[in-house]
Amino acid sequence: MEQPQDASAEEPVVSATTVFASLSELRDAPGYSPKAIAERLINSLGKDAVAPLLGISVDLLDRWASGQDAPNADGRLRLADLDALVGHLHGAFTPAQAMVWMCSPNVQLGSRPIDVYRTRGSAPVIGAIRTRAQGAFG
Template sequence: MAKQRVADGGADPVTQRLVKAIGSDNLAALLGVAAGSPGRWANGQDTPSEAVRLQLAEIDQLVDQLLTALTPAQARLWLVGQNIHLRGRPIDLYRLEGATPLIDALRAHQEGAAS
């Protein structure tokens, strides 16, 4: 992925929100980018490509769902921990299948907790 300079120095607000919620390393792992990229986007040093922006929008929806069920600290642990219902780590499953199976698992978790 080629670096893009931000002409106006503006930071990417979606990336800022995601870095704050799940951490730069987790966001980079979900996107399959270098560990430092989300931080550079969040502080306005670079900007994500259009393809990455689409992924960021999907991850933003996933994180919204995560944060309705878990605290930010729990969400970070959930992403990298083994999940027997998902048969692996959510962060790895996202890279293979996208956000839908993770969001479905979170909804099922919430419904089970509400019962």
């Protein structure tokens, strides 16, 4: 596992113009399209898990994954949020471990991570995954 860099180490300076110019091209990048993200989530979790986590029907998820329909801005954010969570889960756990961890009470979160994700989004759950990876919590 890669260790975090020393906070006192000097980081390269990146201009906001460079970052935002790159982001403007990202929306059309093949791996970041709503279609690609929906396909990736379906391949990771299955339609019957992804649709309720996104708060949509399996039919709508199928249309997003096939490119027949495109999500609105809120749908794109929900796709990105779940995609980020799944990426962190894949990085920290085996699939079996991820399932147990997501469905078990978590002291840091005060609830099961799956319930926290449903009510508050991925940010607190990703934070707990990072804390666990650093060895502070089980």
